[in-house]
Amino acid sequence: DSGVTQTPKHLITATGQRVTLRCSPRSGDLSVYWYQQSLDQGLQFLIQYYNGEERAKGNILERFSAQQFPDLHSELNLSSLELGDSALYFCASSVGPGQPNEKLFFGSGTQLSVL
Amino acid sequence: GENVEQHPSTLSVQEGDSAVIKCTYSDSASNYFPWYKQELGKGPQLIIDIRSNVGEKKDQRIAVTLNKTAKHFSLHITETQPEDSAVYFCAASMGSGAGSYQLTFGKGTKLSVIP
Numbered sequence: 001d002s003g004v005t006q007t008p009k010h011l012i013t014a015t016g017q018r019v020t021l022r023c024s025p026r027s028g029d030l031s032v033y034w035y036q037q038s039l040d041q042g043l044q045f046l047i048q049y050y051n052g053e054e055r056a057k058g059n060i061l062e063r064f065s066a067q068q069f070p071d072l073h074s075e076l077n078l079s080s081l082e083l084g085d086s087a088l089y090f091c092a093s094s095v096g097p098g099q100p101n102e103k104l105f106f107g108s109g110t111q112l113s114v115l
Numbered sequence: 116g117e118n119v120e121q122h123p124s125t126l127s128v129q130e131g132d133s134a135v136i137k138c139t140y141s142d143s144a145s146n147y148f149p150w151y152k153q154e155l156g157k158g159p160q161l162i163i164d165i166r167s168n169v170g171e172k173k174d175q176r177i178a179v180t181l182n183k184t185a186k187h188f189s190l191h192i193t194e195t196q197p198e199d200s201a202v203y204f205c206a207a208s209m210g211s212g213a214g215s216y217q218l219t220f221g222k223g224t225k226l227s228v229i230p
Contacts, residue, residue, distance in 0.1 A: 002158065033217060043159070043204065043220040056215035090158055094216060102216050103149070106158035 003027065004093050004107035012113045018079040021110045025072055025093030031055070032074040033094070033104060034066055038087040049074055050096055081114045088112075117142040119207050121221025128195050129229050136224045138205035139187040147210040148181060148188045149218065153202045162203075163190070166210075195228045202226070 003026035013019055025032050034046040036059075045058035049068035060066075063081075068074045078085060088111050092104040118141040128134050140148075146167035151159035165172045165179045165188065172179050176195075181188040192199055202225050206218040 002160070004158075031216075042222050043218075045217045045219070048215055048217055050215075056217050058217060097210075097215050102147075102210065103161055103164060104216060104218060105161060106151070108156075108158045 002105040002107060004091055004105055006089075006091050006107035006110050008110060009108070010111045010113075012115065013081060014115055015081055015083060017081050017114075018077065019081065019112065021076040021078070021089050021091075021112075023074045023076070023091030023093075023107060025074070025091075026105055028095065029093035029105075030072060030096040031094045032068055032072070033092040034060075034074070034076050035090045035092065035106075036087050037090060037109070043090075046076070055097070078112070083114050086112055086114045117145055117207055117209070117219040119205060119219050119221045121205050121224060123224060124222065125225045125227070127227045127229060130195060130197060132195055134190075134192045134195055134199070134226055134228075136190045136203055136205065136226075137187060138189070138207075138221050139185075140207040140219075141186070142207070142209070143183075143186065144209045145207040147208040147216065148179070149206050149208075150177075150179060150190050151204045151206065151220075153204065153223075159204060192226075195226075197228050197230050200226055200228045 005024040031050045046060040048056040066076045088109045092106045149164035178191040205221045
C-alpha cells in the first residue's frame, strides 16, 4: 500500500457528463500529480499541484481541470466526457520538488468508463 | 519535450534466469530515472530509482545502471521468480532542475517468468 488513496475505484458514466476524481496524498506529502493511462497513449502526465498551487501542466485537455485543497487532497474534474476519455486515472504524491530523494508514489487509480 | 523509448515490449524468461529491460531518453537535462512495476489492477509501484550523479544502484535482486553519455539506463533483475511477472515502466524527469518531478514514461515491458 503506497499510502495514496483514490476514490472511486470505478466510475461508469455517459458521454457529455461530468465526473470528479478524488485523491488523498500520503501523510506529509505536499505535491500531487495526476496521470492518465490508456492502451494507446501509455502513462501521460496531466497536471501537478504543490501546496495548493499549480506547479506544472502536461497534456491536459481544456475540458479537464484540477485543484488542491488546504487539507492537501486533490480533485480532478472531467467534463463534457467523450468515449476517448475512458482510461485509468492515477494520482501520485511526493514530499515536494527540491526535497532530497524526492520520489513519486502512486495510488491504485480510478477506472473511468464512458459509454 | 522529453521522449523515453523502452525495449523490449514483452519479455519471457525461465524462473531463475535474469531479465534486462533497456530505456533511452532524449533530454540531457533529465537527472532522475525511476522504475515502476505495475501488476494487474494496481497502480505503478516504485521499485528502484537512480539519479544522474551515480552510475549504478542495487537493491537485492534488482539493479539499475545509467549511462549519461549515451542517454540510456537499464533494469536488471536476477534470479527471477514468478512473482516478478508484471509490466515494468521506466521513466525520466528533470527533477528539481525544473521545479517539478513530472515523469515521462516509457511504453512498458510485460515480463513473464515461466516456472
